Amino acid sequence: MVIGLPSDHLRKGRTMDTKAHVLEQIASNLYKGEDDVVATLVHQALDQGMAPAKILNGGLIAGMDEVGKDFKAGDLFVPEVLIAARAMHAGMDILRPLLAEGEVPSAGKYLIGTVQGDLHDIGKNLVKMMLEGAGFETIDLGTDVKPDAFVAAVREHQPQLIGMSALLTTTMTGMKATIEGLEEAGLRDTVKIMVGGAPLTAAFAEQIGADAYAPDAATAVDVARNLMGV
Amino acid sequence: MTEQIPIETLHPTIRMLSDEQIEAIHHASLDILSGTGIVMKNEVGRELLVDAGAWESEGRIKIPPHLVMDAIASASPRIPMFNRLGELTMPLEAGKVFFGPGSDCPFTIDVETGQRRKATAEDVRRIAHLCDSLAQIDFVMSMGSPSDVPPLDHYLHSFISMIRGSVKPNVYTANNREDMEDIYRIACAVAGGEDELREKPFMLHYAEPISPLLYNDESVDKLLFCAEKGIPVTYPPSPNTGGGGPITLAGALALGNAESLVGLALTQLVRPGTPFLYGMNTAALDMKSAIVSYGSPEWPLGMAACADLARYYDLPVWGTAGAADSKVVDAQAGIEAAISMMSAFLTRCNLVHDVGYIEYGTTSSMEMLVVADEIIREVRYIMGGVEISERTLAREAIHRAKPGGGFLADDHTLDNWKWAQWRPELIDRMRYDRWVEKGRKDMATRANERARQILAEHQVPPLPEAAEEVIAEVLKEREDSAKRTT
Ligand code: B12
Numbered sequence: 001m002v003i004g005l006p007s008d009h010l011r012k013g014r015t016m017d018t019k020a021h022v023l024e025q026i027a028s029n030l031y032k033g034e035d036d037v038v039a040t041l042v043h044q045a046l047d048q049g050m051a052p053a054k055i056l057n058g059g060l061i062a063g064m065d066e067v068g069k070d071f072k073a074g075d076l077f078v079p080e081v082l083i084a085a086r087a088m089h090a091g092m093d094i095l096r097p098l099l100a101e102g103e104v105p106s107a108g109k110y111l112i113g114t115v116q117g118d119l120h121d122i123g124k125n126l127v128k129m130m131l132e133g134a135g136f137e138t139i140d141l142g143t144d145v146k147p148d149a150f151v152a153a154v155r156e157h158q159p160q161l162i163g164m165s166a167l168l169t170t171t172m173t174g175m176k177a178t179i180e181g182l183e184e185a186g187l188r189d190t191v192k193i194m195v196g197g198a199p200l201t202a203a204f205a206e207q208i209g210a211d212a213y214a215p216d217a218a219t220a221v222d223v224a225r226n227l228m229g230v
Numbered sequence: 231m232t233e234q235i236p237i238e239t240l241h242p243t244i245r246m247l248s249d250e251q252i253e254a255i256h257h258a259s260l261d262i263l264s265g266t267g268i269v270m271k272n273e274v275g276r277e278l279l280v281d282a283g284a285w286e287s288e289g290r291i292k293i294p295p296h297l298v299m300d301a302i303a304s305a306s307p308r309i310p311m312f313n314r315l316g317e318l319t320m321p322l323e324a325g326k327v328f329f330g331p332g333s334d335c336p337f338t339i340d341v342e343t344g345q346r347r348k349a350t351a352e353d354v355r356r357i358a359h360l361c362d363s364l365a366q367i368d369f370v371m372s373m374g375s376p377s378d379v380p381p382l383d384h385y386l387h388s389f390i391s392m393i394r395g396s397v398k399p400n401v402y403t404a405n406n407r408e409d410m411e412d413i414y415r416i417a418c419a420v421a422g423g424e425d426e427l428r429e430k431p432f433m434l435h436y437a438e439p440i441s442p443l444l445y446n447d448e449s450v451d452k453l454l455f456c457a458e459k460g461i462p463v464t465y466p467p468s469p470n471t472g473g474g475g476p477i478t479l480a481g482a483l484a485l486g487n488a489e490s491l492v493g494l495a496l497t498q499l500v501r502p503g504t505p506f507l508y509g510m511n512t513a514a515l516d517m518k519s520a521i522v523s524y525g526s527p528e529w530p531l532g533m534a535a536c537a538d539l540a541r542y543y544d545l546p547v548w549g550t551a552g553a554a555d556s557k558v559v560d561a562q563a564g565i566e567a568a569i570s571m572m573s574a575f576l577t578r579c580n581l582v583h584d585v586g587y588i589e590y591g592t593t594s595s596m597e598m599l600v601v602a603d604e605i606i607r608e609v610r611y612i613m614g615g616v617e618i619s620e621r622t623l624a625r626e627a628i629h630r631a632k633p634g635g636g637f638l639a640d641d642h643t644l645d646n647w648k649w650a651q652w653r654p655e656l657i658d659r660m661r662y663d664r665w666v667e668k669g670r671k672d673m674a675t676r677a678n679e680r681a682r683q684i685l686a687e688h689q690v691p692p693l694p695e696a697a698e699e700v701i702a703e704v705l706k707e708r709e710d711s712a713k714r715t716t
Contacts, residue, residue, distance in 0.1 A: 077517040119440055122473045126520055169336050169375040170384055170405060198592050199336035199375075217520060 022048065026059030026091065031066055033083030035090035042091045052098040057105065060091045064133050071130075072218040078126070085133045106137045108228045109159040111191075113141030113150065115174035120167035123197065123217070127163060130217040131224060136161075147174065147181040154187050161224055164210075166197040176208040192227040196220060239615045244576040246534035252542045255535075258484035259491065260295045267292035268443045268492055272450035278499040279492075290443075293492065301495035304502040307544045309462045311369070311399040312430040314420050315691070320368050320399050322507065322546040322580040329552065329571070329606055330369035331361060332584035333403045333436065334388070337593040338374055341681050346557075346593055349374030351387045353594075357586075358395025360596055360681055363688040366606035369399045371436075371583060373594040383708055389413045389433075390701055393420060397691055401434045401464070401583060406448050410435070410455045412704045419700035420693060424459075434462040434507065434581075439489050441467045441474030453493060457500035464507035464548045464581075465493030470522050473515035479528055483535050486510030494545070507581060508540050509548025516555075521590045524553040525566030530573035537577040549574050552585030552602040559597045559674040563588060567602050572609050597677035600684075604656040611652040621646065656680060 022045045029037040038060075045055045067084045070076045096104065110131050114124050121143045128138050139157050141149060145164075154162065166172045175195050182188040192211045195204075205213035211227060214220035247255070267290030270276045276291060282300075284293045308323035320328050338349040341356075353374045361367040372388035379387045385404045392400045393416070404410050413433075421427035437452040439445045449465070456463035467489035469475025475482030490510050497504035512532025516523045523529075533549040540547035551570035554563035567585075574582040584591065585606075586599035616622075627642035637643050656676055658665065665671075671679075693701075 074518060078520055079517055119446055122515070122522075123520070169334075169377060170381045173381050 022050070023055065023058040023062070026055065027063030027066065030060060030063030030084055030087045030091065033080065033087050035087040038087045039090045039094060042094045046094075046098070052095045053100075053103045053105075055091075056095055056099070060088050060095075061105070061135060064088050064135070068130070068134055068218070068221055072222065081133060082129065085129065088133065105135060107131075107135035107225065107230065108137070108161055109139070109157065110136045110161045110163060110224065111139045111141065111150075111153055111157055111159040112163040112165070113145035113153075114143040114165045114167075115171050115178065116144055116146045117174065118166050118168050118171035119143045120165070120197070123167065124163075124165035126217045127165070127196065127214075127220045130221050131163075134221045134225070136224065147178040150178045151181045151185050151187065154182060154191060155185065159191060161192050161194060161227060163194045163196065163220070163224075166195070166200065169199045172197075172199060172204070175210065179209050194220065194223060194227070237618045239617050241613055241615045242576060243578060244534060244573070245538055246531065246577070247538040252538055255480065255484050255487055255539065256542065259488035260298065262443075262485060262488040263293040263298060263492065264295060265292070266290070266443065268445055268489075270445045270450070271447040272445060272454070274454055275445060275450040275496055278496060282495075282499055293495070298491050298495055301491065301498040302543050302545070304498045305494055305506050305543075305545055306503055307546065309431075309434070309505040309507060309546050311434065311462065312432050313397045313399055314393060314432045314693075315397050316421075316426075316430050318430075320581075324541070324544075324546075325578055326580055327575050327578055327582065328368035328580065329574070329582045329585050329602070330367055330398075330401065331357065331371045331373045331586045331594070331599060332550075332553065332591065333371045333373065333401070334375045334384075335373055335587065335592060335594040336375055336377075337589070339588070339593060339595045339597070341596045341678060341685070344678075348377040349594065350378045351376035351391050352378075354388050354391035355395040356685060357594060357596060357599070358392045358398075358400075359688065359690055360599060360684055362396035362398055362690050363684045364599060364603040366603045366610070367398070367585065367599065369401055369434075369581070370396045371401045372403065373586065380708075380712060385409045386412055386704070386708070389416065393417075393697075394693060395690060399432045399434070401436050401581070403436050404452055407451050407455055410452055412708075414455075414459060414461070416697060416700050416704060419697040422694075428460040431460075431462050431505070434464060434505075436464050436466075436583075438465060439467050439493065441469040441489060442485055443489065445492065450496065453496055454500055457497040457504040460501065460504065462505035462507065463497060464509060465497075466490060466509040466511055466548050467493075468511040468513070468522075471512065471514045471528055472517065473522060475512065479512060479532055479535070482512050483510075483532060483539070486512060486532075486536070487539055506545070507548045508536075508543065508545040510536055511550055512536070513550075521555065523555050524550070524584065524587055524590045525555040525562070525570070527569070530570045533570075533579055534573055534577040537579050546580045549577075549579035549582045550584045551579075551582045552598075552605070553587035553591065554598065555588075555590045557589050557593070559588065559595055559601060559677060563598060564601065564605075564673070567598070568605050568609075571602065571605050572612075575606075575609050575613050596681040597674050600656065600677040600680050601673060604654070607655070608652065608657075622650075 026041045071081050164175050194212045195210045202213045212223045214223045270291050311320035313319045338353050354372050357373045358370045361370045375384045376387045389402050435456050437449045467486050469482040469486040494506050497506050513522050514526040514528040537547050551574040552567045554566040556562040585602045588595045
């Protein structure tokens with residue numbers, strides 16, 4: 001799917017008629033991963049006097065939302081999403097210093113890691129990248145994360161969500177141990193817990209007392225949003 | 231008349247890389263090792279490399295070419311593998327190709343109900359049992375992680391189930407050194423002692439480093455254990471294109487080659503001549519679903535290139551074929567298995583694993599194994615080439631034949647039909663009406679029936695009593711230590 005106007009339209013140097021228009025242009029160029037064009041357009045919007053927060057929400061995030069939707073529907077390839085995310089960063093780099101404290105919107109704070117004994121991280125990293133694209137602030141604990149380390153990180157960072165990844169039947173049990181650790185520390189109710197990985201099932205997630213399971217990265221974003229009540 | 235020397239039959243092979251391409255990959259790999267370096271998490275591994283001339287810089291270990299070349303020179307070009315009865319059935323050496331299943335799938339397709347469910351220790355035994363009977367399957371692997379035993383005992387139970395289920399050589403996986411030790415004890419009891427096991431190894435260990443360039447503690451520890459005991463071992467990295475490896479196959483090969491050669495070097499530093507099976511897994515990370523694709527053409531392409539590299543180093547080589555991304559045994563699964571197994575044969579990959587995987591290595595299927603057995607038979611027939619000789623040129627039969635009349639009843643046909651044509655066993659060539667009469671069965675249905683028949687009828691010689699005793703001992707010790715820790 002294509003939204004807005006094609007980017008070569010912009011390269012030809014046509015000026016924007018309305019403010020709404022420039023936001024659409026940002027979104028559509030972000031969708032196509034045109035990072036330089038997105039940066040130029042963000043400057044243009046600022047020059048027009050548009051508020052940074054408005055550019056962020058109406059342009060960058062709106063564009064990334066479309067990307068997320070189409071990835072979920074199977075219309076986009078992973079690199080297309082990552083190229084779009086690169087364009088998002090190009091815009092964010094300009095806006096971030098201009099945004100007031102508290103104006104940087106976050107869909108939620110998400111702590112993620114691969115459980116103890118497990119070194120698989122390709123899937124975990126992809127989930128993280130997709131969450132970031134959807135506006136979550138992520139904290140990545142890496143691989144081989146012991147239950148204690150999860151608990152300590154929850155205490156330190158106070159995330160709303162935790163994601164645990166396990167690709168091995170031998171390490172899946174680490175998820176339950178982590179949940180128990182959080183219970184003991186009195187932190188279980190402060191977070192929603194998501195789990196994923198090849199040997200997992202929704203039934204397993206329920207059985208160990210997790211809040212949700214997601215079979216892939218695109219679903220993970222939706223599930224995370226649901227858990228945040230968005 | 232002087233007896234003439236027969237015309238040699240050409241057996242087709244493929245080469246994927248030219249000499250120049252091989253050298254270029256080899257050089258890139260050496261540059262990766264000496265210029266970029268590896269991360270080594272195992273202390274003994276680190277010391278071995280540094281003592282042999284590697285150096286540490288910027289948190290990496292950098293490995294000079296001579297260290298790698300010495301290892302290649304001291305490695306054995308062949309690994310003779312035996313079955314557990316002490317017969318040499320699988321000499322991993324130039325020109326030979328052996329097939330077998332893969333390890334550790336979390337799920338299996340229940341052969342009775344057709345349901346996808348968690349694998350059990352009994353599944354591992356039954357799949358080994360099936361493989362024991364399938365003529366084209368040369369070795370066994372677990373094909374499942376038993377969900378009905380404590381997680382840390384998965385690999386131990388898998389090993390026990392494999393050797394109970396089949397006499398064929400096996401390729402086994404393990405969690406850590408403790409597993410390795412327990413498995414080794416059992417294996418010694420099966421072989422009749424440590425020396426017997428070393429002389430006639432019936433098992434080969436499979437561990438892996440983590441691409442790119444990370445050597446985690448446990449995997450190196452398992453590798454070193456094998457070198458200490460003389461257990462044949464493979465240590466293939468998985469530079470999956472776009473995932474663990476660069477998106478381009480050349481880069482994945484250069485990286486995988488570098489990583490595999492470090493594994494080789496570690497074993498040779500512990501014990502020169504340690505039987506080491508060279509190889510790498512070059513599947514593609516699918517950019518839509520983000521699965522690591524077991525049916526991707528990148529895999530056979532990479533395997534063929536990898537086999538060329540192995541020949542250049544004069545090392546036996548590991549590969550992958552007969553696996554599918556399909557969730558069921560259907561046309562897609564057949565295509566994926568046939569293309570990869572044909573490639574494996576053409577490239578003369580020595581030990582080809584993962585036969586019978588479906589759902590990109592998440593699920594095992596007995597039907598898929600039975601189908602693969604048929605594909606291997608057919609591919610093998612093609613590899614036979616075309617014999618050109620007096621008996622096959624059929625001069626007299628052609629001379630005799632009535633123009634336009636055919637050869638069906640000719641003596642030459644009647645004398646040679648049995649060997650001159652391939653005959654299917656599972657593939658269906660019935661005429662339509664008969665096929666309907668026989669129940670309109672598709673390939674997967676016939677494979678299912680065959681698998682169940684084998685399970686019901688095939689007999690496997692039991693393990694020596696001494697081995698069962700050691701198994702009981704080991705399991706008891708595990709139970710006791712589990713009780714102690716809880
Ligand atoms: C690549 C791979 C490896 C690489 C890992 C490299 C890395 N940096 O991650 C290497 C080669 C190192 C490796 C090692 C091993 N592996 Co491995 N590996 C795989 C393989 C082929 C693909 C996994 C992958 O990366 N897929 C691509 C990513 C994008 O997908 P994904 O991981 O499934 O993630 C997606 C979803 O699951 C979900 N998800 C994942 N995590 C999370 C988390 C949250 C919170 C959410 C919401 C969602 C979510 O979203 C992701 C994105 O869409 C699988 C096969 C398979 N069928 O999965 C085997 C597999 C997982 N490995 C397996 C095994 C056995 C091992 C080893 C033990 C082998 C050995 N004997 O040494 C070691 C273990 C090392 C260790 N201690 O961890 C088995 C596991 C079997 C089992 N029963 O447990 C599998 C199934 C293969 C098999 N059949 O044997 N492996």
